[in-house]
Amino acid sequence: MSGTQAEATTVEEAGKASPPKFFVSVSPHFKNTDTVSKIMWTVVACLLPPLILSVFIFGFQTLIIALVSVASCVGTEYVANRALNRPTDTIRDGSAVITGLLMAYTIPPGVPYWMPILGGVMAIYITKVLMGGIGYNIFNPALIGRAFLVATYPVAMTSAWLSPIRDASVFKYMGAGVDAVSTATPLYVLKHYGLAEVIERFGSLSVIYKDFFLGWRPGCIGESSAFLVLLGGLYLIYKKYVSWHIPVSVIVTVGFLTWVFGGETLFTGKPILAILSGGVILGAFYMATDYVTSPTQPMGKLIFGFGIGALTVLIRLKGGYPEGVCYAILLMNAVAPALDNWFKPKRFAPQPEEGA
C-alpha cells in the first residue's frame, strides 16, 4: 500500500518543477544601503559633539545625566517589549538612544540624576511602546519625557541651571546641591527683566552672539553650542536624511516673528538672539524633523515648521514659560497627521473624472 503511494507521488512530481535551488524574493533585487538603524546611529553621532563640549562648559555631570537618560530609555524599551511579548531587538536600532540623548539635552544640567530615569520611562513606555512601538507614536517621545518632568518637578526643571565654567574645572558642580549653584537662563532674564538686564548679565549683544553661538551661557546641554548643533544638523541635510523644509521654516518664523513682535515697539525685536537662545536650533533640526511625528510632504512640512515657530514665539512672549519650543513641537505633532491628509503628493497626471 505504502509502496503504491510512494510511486504515485513520484509520478506526480515528475511533471512538476524541481525543488528551489536559489534564494527567491520579490523585486526590486537592488536596494540602497540606508537602513533605519544606520540613519538613527548617524543622528546619534551628529548629537555627540554638543555633549562633549557641554562637559567642558557645565562639568562632568552633564555626561552622567546623558548616560542615565539613554540607559533609562533603552532599558525601558527592552523591559516593556519583553513584558508585552514583542521583539526586543528594536533597542539596537538607535532610536531609543536618540530619545535618551534628546531628553537629556532639554533638561537643566543641575537636576538630580534620578529625574531622567523617570522621564525615560514616560518617554519610551507611555509615548512610544504603548502607542505601538517605533513608527506609531503620535508625539515626540523625548519631548513628552521633558514635558512630564516640567509638570511634575517644576522647580528643579526651571531653575537647576548652571553658570558656565571658564577655568576647565570639569568636576566643579559634582555633588553640589541644585540651590547652591542655580542661575537663570538668558530667556528667563529676557522675559522677566528685559533686554537691558540680559546685556547687563551676559555682556553686549555682540559678546552674547559669540558666546551663545559657541556655547558659553547657562542652559541645557542642547542649548550649549548653537554652532555644533547646527553642524550636525547640516550634515543630516547633506546626507539627505533630513529635508531642509522644517528646520528652515522653524528658524525663519522664529526670527521673523520675534523681530516684528519681540521688541518694545513693532519691528525692534532681536531675531538673532531669539534664534540662538533656547532650544530653537536643536528643536528645528533634531526634534521637529523626527520622521514619525512630522508630515511627509514638503508643503505640510513648511506649515508644520511655521506652526512650531509661531507657537514658540507666542509662548515666549505671552505664555507663562520663558521657552516654548518643546510645547510648540508637541502641539504641532498632534496636527501632523492632518497636514499629511491635506497635502498629498502631486500625482503624475490629472485623474479621470469620477465615473468617466
Place this chain on the structure above:
Amino acid sequence: MSAESLATFPMGGIHPREGKELTEKLAVEVMPAPKQVSLFLKQHVGAPCEPVVKKKDKVTEGDLVASTERLGAPIHAPFSGTVKGVQNALHPMVGNAPALVIAADKEEGEEKSYSQADWTQMSKEELLGKIKDAGVVGMGGAGFPAAVKLTIKPGVKLDTLILNGAECEPCLTSDHRLMVEYAKDIVEGAKIILKILEIKYCAIGIENNKPDAIEALKQAIAQSGSPQDGYNIVVKPLQVKYPQGSADQIMQSITGRARPSGVRSSAIGIIVQNVYTTKAIYDAVVYDKPLYERIVTFTGKGIERPANLMVKVGTPLSQIVDYLGGMTPDVAKVIVGGPMMGFAVSSLDVPVTKTTSGVLFLTKDETDVQTHYPCIRCGFCVSVCPMGLQPNEVSVFVEAGRGAETEEFGVDDCFECGTCAYVCPAKRPLVQFMRLARAGIAASKKK
C-alpha cells in the same frame, strides 16, 4: 553634454548602481542552437496560443507552431526538429505553464536564409499583416502584440512615435548592443512604423550612459536619407535616472506630455515602441522572418562568463549557463529581467521567452536577505515615486488587513518600478504591498 541640458522626467526617480560594465562592451555572440526548446503558449498579453502541430510532426526553422484567433501573437519554431508535445515548464512569473516542446534534429540543419523585400511598395494592411504573422510582441517586457498596438482606431490623432532605448534597468545591455550593432535596422524599422501610423516624426530616447548607441543611431539616420525622404527621425539623449524607460516617464521626458490615468498613450498623440520591437518589425516586414530568437544579457558576479547572447526563444537557462562556463560557487539568486523589476526564479529549468531581456546571477553579498521593519514614516518612498503615489500609507493599510481601502492612494497607477522599495530604509517590500493592495481592491469590487 552637461546633465542639465538632457531631457528627463520631473517627478521622483532614483540612481541605482548601473552595473552595466560587465557586458556593455561585449559584442553580441550567437549561441549554437540547444538540443531542445520549450515554447510557452502564452508569451504575450492576451489569450494563450493553440498548437497547430502534433506530436512527432517535423518542423523547420521559422514554421508556425501555435497561434490564436483572439488577442495574442503566433509562435514559431526556432530551429528544425521534431515536436514532442505540450508539457508544463517553469515560468518566471506564473509558476508552471504549458509549453510546446521541440527537440532538435540529430544532424545539424543548415541556417535558414531569408530574402529581402522592398517594404516601401507595401500597403499599410500588408505591413500590419506581416508584423502579426511574425508574432512580434513588445519586447521591453510588456509583451503586448505589436500589430494590435499599431492598429489605430479611426479618429485618433497621432503626431509622435517614440522608440524606447532608455534601458534604464541596471545591469541589462541587450538593447544597448542591439542599438550599436543593428542601428540601420532600427532606423528602417522606425520608418516602417511611421508609414503604418501615417506620421512623420520619431524620437529615439536613449539614456546618456550609452554614447556609442547614440552615435550609431545618429549615423544610421544620416545614412538612411532622412530627413530628405520626408521622415524626421531624431535621437534624444536622456538623463540617466530610473525609471527613465517606463512608458509614462519617457513620453514626458521627450514630449512634456503626461498620460492621464486610465487612457492609452495614443490619447495624447504618442505611440511608444521598444527599440528591439522595432528591429523585430523590420525583420518581419523586410525578411518575413518571425520572432524566434533574441539578444539576452547574461550577467552578474554569479556567472563565469557574462555575455550578450543571441539565443533561440525557448532555450532553458540551464543550457545557456553550461555554454557560459557555469555559475560561480557563491551564486545565490537568479533573476529573469533586471534587478529592479525582474523575477527571481527557483531553478534553471526556466526557458527564455520573447520578452526576456536579461538574466542576472547575483552572489550572496549582492542579495538582500534582511527582514523588514515597521514603517517609520520617513517619506523617502513618496519623494521618489515617479507616479506621485504614497507607498508608505498603502503598506500600513495592507499590514492592517485593509488593502481594499487603498484606492484613494492611486495603486492602479503603480507599474511596480520598485523605486520605493529601493530607497526604503526599513527595507519594506513595498512593491509586494502594492500588489496586495491591488488584489484587495479587485476582491472587494467583485463582491
